[in-house]
Amino acid sequence: MIARVLAIFWFALASTAVQSEQIVMGMSQDEVAITASFTGSEILIFGAVSRDAPAPESSDLEVIIAVQGPNVPVTIRKKDRVAGIWINTESVDLDIAPSFYAVATSGPIAEVLLPLEDLRHAVSVGRVVRSAGQNAFNTDDSVDAFARIQAKDNLLQILEGAVSIDEDTLFRARISLPANITQGNYKTRIFLTRNGMVVDQLDTVIPVYKVGIERWLFTLAQEQAALYGALSLIIAALAGWVAAAVFGMLRR
Amino acid sequence: MQIYLPIAEVSVNIFLILGLGGVVGILSGMFGVGGGFLITPLLFFVGIPPAVAVATSANQIVASSVSGLITQIKRRGVDFVMGSVLLVGGLIGSTIGVQIFNLLKELGQVDLLVNLCYVVFLGVIGGMMFIESLNALLRSKNSPPKRRKHNWVHNLPFKMKFRISGLYISVIPPLMVGLLVGLLAAIMGVGGGFIMVPAMIYLLGMPTKVVIGTSLFQIIFVAAYTTMMHAITNQTVDLVLALLLLIGGVIGAQFGTRIGMKLKAEQLRILLAGLVLLVALKLGVDLLLEPSELYSIAGIGE
Numbered sequence: 001m002i003a004r005v006l007a008i009f010w011f012a013l014a015s016t017a018v019q020s021e022q023i024v025m026g027m028s029q030d031e032v033a034i035t036a037s038f039t040g041s042e043i044l045i046f047g048a049v050s051r052d053a054p055a056p057e058s059s060d061l062e063v064i065i066a067v068q069g070p071n072v073p074v075t076i077r078k079k080d081r082v083a084g085i086w087i088n089t090e091s092v093d094l095d096i097a098p099s100f101y102a103v104a105t106s107g108p109i110a111e112v113l114l115p116l117e118d119l120r121h122a123v124s125v126g127r128v129v130r131s132a133g134q135n136a137f138n139t140d141d142s143v144d145a146f147a148r149i150q151a152k153d154n155l156l157q158i159l160e161g162a163v164s165i166d167e168d169t170l171f172r173a174r175i176s177l178p179a180n181i182t183q184g185n186y187k188t189r190i191f192l193t194r195n196g197m198v199v200d201q202l203d204t205v206i207p208v209y210k211v212g213i214e215r216w217l218f219t220l221a222q223e224q225a226a227l228y229g230a231l232s233l234i235i236a237a238l239a240g241w242v243a244a245a246v247f248g249m250l251r252r
Numbered sequence: 253m254q255i256y257l258p259i260a261e262v263s264v265n266i267f268l269i270l271g272l273g274g275v276v277g278i279l280s281g282m283f284g285v286g287g288g289f290l291i292t293p294l295l296f297f298v299g300i301p302p303a304v305a306v307a308t309s310a311n312q313i314v315a316s317s318v319s320g321l322i323t324q325i326k327r328r329g330v331d332f333v334m335g336s337v338l339l340v341g342g343l344i345g346s347t348i349g350v351q352i353f354n355l356l357k358e359l360g361q362v363d364l365l366v367n368l369c370y371v372v373f374l375g376v377i378g379g380m381m382f383i384e385s386l387n388a389l390l391r392s393k394n395s396p397p398k399r400r401k402h403n404w405v406h407n408l409p410f411k412m413k414f415r416i417s418g419l420y421i422s423v424i425p426p427l428m429v430g431l432l433v434g435l436l437a438a439i440m441g442v443g444g445g446f447i448m449v450p451a452m453i454y455l456l457g458m459p460t461k462v463v464i465g466t467s468l469f470q471i472i473f474v475a476a477y478t479t480m481m482h483a484i485t486n487q488t489v490d491l492v493l494a495l496l497l498l499i500g501g502v503i504g505a506q507f508g509t510r511i512g513m514k515l516k517a518e519q520l521r522i523l524l525a526g527l528v529l530l531v532a533l534k535l536g537v538d539l540l541l542e543p544s545e546l547y548s549i550a551g552i553g554e
Binding site for chain 2: 034035036037038039040074075076077078079080081084085086087088141142145146148149150179180181182183210213214215217218221222225226228229230231232233235236237239240241242243244245247248
């Protein structure tokens, strides 16, 4: 009986110890507006660790910041040489693939996050991109290919060491969003880890949306497709007619 | 100067796109081709998603064709009767073509078949035109041009008078030409001028003077139809991109029309043939060489 009470007491103590470090965060901007002159954006994510007790001396504080764009289903196709020409032969459907993913850490991912915790929280690229079912060719290869192609367009960023931590309390990282991002809510997760274990997590959302004429055109194209098509044609015909008329006059 | 395209969802340099439109406009005005077979690969190259590139270039073709057509009408270079017959065939053809396109899409091999179509048709037509116009060019230096031959085309029923073209032939060949062009245009996502122009010259025996204007007349409607189809089914027409392309395009088309009038018909044909062969060669080589990235992503940005 006493042992059990003690065990419960000890467990409660342990869990409060885990909860004793909490994230307080801020961002340089609450949202990203995609305007006509949008060429990408840089967001500064910063924060502090609030504590009830002094920071443990035994382990180092590490921070992981992951920013994830809207998920889209994608198909990865692989080319092979058939009768001398290169054609798509195999394909894998990835059910969950982020249109943008950036993960910034205060150290090498393998050191700041244990594989078990990665499995639970889905932080590394291999865990974020998922594929269901059996496929014609190796799923790992297709995930690697996805990561490689996305990384080339800056749509996938692994920024190890990009989070700087001051005095074991203040942290900050810059995440740059390239110009070719899609709109949507960008899920942002911040993890505090010690010994590779997550001690606190804070989730927030960065809305990334088109504004002004960009928004108007996009909405029109989606919701009034026929009207949008007609508008495109009228503008095209008008531009052609005006050009012919202007040049006709210039010649006379 | 950069601008963000609302549908393509990428940021591009304004002057680059204006320049692209201008170059394609010049070619369009010179040869009476819509330029779709050029502008679409060029847009891929500057990073526009393929679906958006195909749909938006259709819209741009409308603009440059209208501009070129108006100039041709003033020069009495349009056979509206012939154009209408070709158009009827074209619309039937593109309706069938869209069905075939969707079928291929389900089979997952649409890219390959589109590329093969490009290589085969551009290669064959470019090669034929090149040899013929080279011969014509050499012949014109030595002896007066031969009279047009009477071939099987002139022995079919339902004869009709095409006054501006100076032809009295059956409506079946122009209908078939229109149908074939419409079919290929829908599958390849182009206006079809590069097939139409040689077909009019060699198959129908139309004078080169009216070929360009008549081709432009037909292309406007085919491209407009394609634009509407893409806008409604895929929402991939980017108005901002189209506007930039067509500003460059309509100005280019005016210069092109004037350059085209200064050149001899044979010279014009040999230049178009060279251009067509070049594009065919590039696409053919791409199919044969090992790509640097074997994998591709489909689904993002569509």
